[in-house]
Amino acid sequence: MNMTFLQELFNSITQRDARLWRRQGDTATPDHRRMLDACRALLESDGEASSISLASRALAMYQRLDEEERTRFFERLASDFAADPALIDETYAIYRAQRDNASLQMLFDACEPRRQELFRRLNLASNGTHALVRMREGLLERMHERPRSDTRELGAIDADFAHLFGSWFNRGFLVLKRIDWNTPASILEKIIRYEAVHEIRDWDDLRRRLDAVDRRCFAFFHPAIGDEPLIFVEVALHRGLPQRIQPILAGEHRDIDDPESADAAAFFGISNCQTGLRGISFGNFLIKQVVQELKQELPQLKHFVTLSPVPGFAHWLAERRNDETLPDELRQVLHELDAPDWHLDPARSERLKTVVKPLVARYLVDEKNAAGLPLNPVARFHLGNGAELHRINWLGDTSPKGLKQAAGLMVNYLYVLDDIERNHENYTANATVVCSGEVRDLNRRARKMAKGEFAK
Numbered sequence: 001m002n003m004t005f006l007q008e009l010f011n012s013i014t015q016r017d018a019r020l021w022r023r024q025g026d027t028a029t030p031d032h033r034r035m036l037d038a039c040r041a042l043l044e045s046d047g048e049a050s051s052i053s054l055a056s057r058a059l060a061m062y063q064r065l066d067e068e069e070r071t072r073f074f075e076r077l078a079s080d081f082a083a084d085p086a087l088i089d090e091t092y093a094i095y096r097a098q099r100d101n102a103s104l105q106m107l108f109d110a111c112e113p114r115r116q117e118l119f120r121r122l123n124l125a126s127n128g129t130h131a132l133v134r135m136r137e138g139l140l141e142r143m144h145e146r147p148r149s150d151t152r153e154l155g156a157i158d159a160d161f162a163h164l165f166g167s168w169f170n171r172g173f174l175v176l177k178r179i180d181w182n183t184p185a186s187i188l189e190k191i192i193r194y195e196a197v198h199e200i201r202d203w204d205d206l207r208r209r210l211d212a213v214d215r216r217c218f219a220f221f222h223p224a225i226g227d228e229p230l231i232f233v234e235v236a237l238h239r240g241l242p243q244r245i246q247p248i249l250a251g252e253h254r255d256i257d258d259p260e261s262a263d264a265a266a267f268f269g270i271s272n273c274q275t276g277l278r279g280i281s282f283g284n285f286l287i288k289q290v291v292q293e294l295k296q297e298l299p300q301l302k303h304f305v306t307l308s309p310v311p312g313f314a315h316w317l318a319e320r321r322n323d324e325t326l327p328d329e330l331r332q333v334l335h336e337l338d339a340p341d342w343h344l345d346p347a348r349s350e351r352l353k354t355v356v357k358p359l360v361a362r363y364l365v366d367e368k369n370a371a372g373l374p375l376n377p378v379a380r381f382h383l384g385n386g387a388e389l390h391r392i393n394w395l396g397d398t399s400p401k402g403l404k405q406a407a408g409l410m411v412n413y414l415y416v417l418d419d420i421e422r423n424h425e426n427y428t429a430n431a432t433v434v435c436s437g438e439v440r441d442l443n444r445r446a447r448k449m450a451k452g453e454f455a456k
Contacts, residue, residue: 032073055125078153081115129224133276179217194273214256234269237262264303284385304415310406327452361442382413386420389435
């Protein structure tokens, strides 16, 4: 990326000041009070060059805080850098009297927490955006460790981060790049580290996923954080819709020697890379743009489909096994899941298949969270993007992880280009779970089983 002379000058000032601060600060370990003083100085600054220098100093100081001091910093950030209630009351009285745009803007400005302006100024520092993403990651860790009732104040800081990141990381700033074996090693190392669905064991495993003619991988990047991927998706070109993940991961299926002989693109791994950007939506844009890229490269592709895990299903299923309101016959079959290597016994596997496949259909279609949306997070993601719950695959993932989290089941979510927008709107407005006739039939069978009717 080319930089203007002025940008280079600001960067040199920032780097020089950071080096000076490190030399001067070696004799004293910073604490949250000094960090807060640095933040106040940054908010009082009225020059761009000095603001860049002060932002760099504050972020460098934050990096040196220990975990306890960071916690105290967040707690004081919540209280000391909130909006001023008295100013809100004053500007509201003015707006109530005048009811014009100028007074409304004054009210908006008064309601904004000072933290948001602080974050904007911290973002002026070199690599400030990534530093703030990492700062929010630390905040989320603290919120996760506390009881929900004790996270309200920290939640206000998180809302400020989410508000700003929603603008800073909007679709217009994202850059889609294909990842292949020629991608710089620094980025490939991050792909290995950030893979969250199917572990990449080593460099040979990574090469199988990137270098074969039937594989594609795409990632979103943001100019402000350089070679740090935001999210990436792994794709397998296929004939027909894939049912099992093990052949894909092992590179066993070689019926695709020429990409132009494929009729389906299967998204088998989507990994968010930056915990600090949780809740900022990238996946829907990623899938839609990757579909466009693949259609341009391979116009013959007809099907765009996922091969997705079902995290949380095994836990839900375990609760059904202890539900005394369900028929004994159903519960007895489910207890066969406790047998070691049950999936290797054809008779036992078939008995479980007739019961578990309908139950996963019920889980994905009918089970909702407190917001009235599907209980399963992967279902929420793909259905919210406009996909159809298309097929449930028995023993789609027989790895220890797949058996543990979903009794070996995997799901195909189908993206039909002409239906995506309509499905998305129905899901957003009515939480409609669009599914195939096959899935609807399985769900009806689950309802009958709950009544003791086991005939197909």
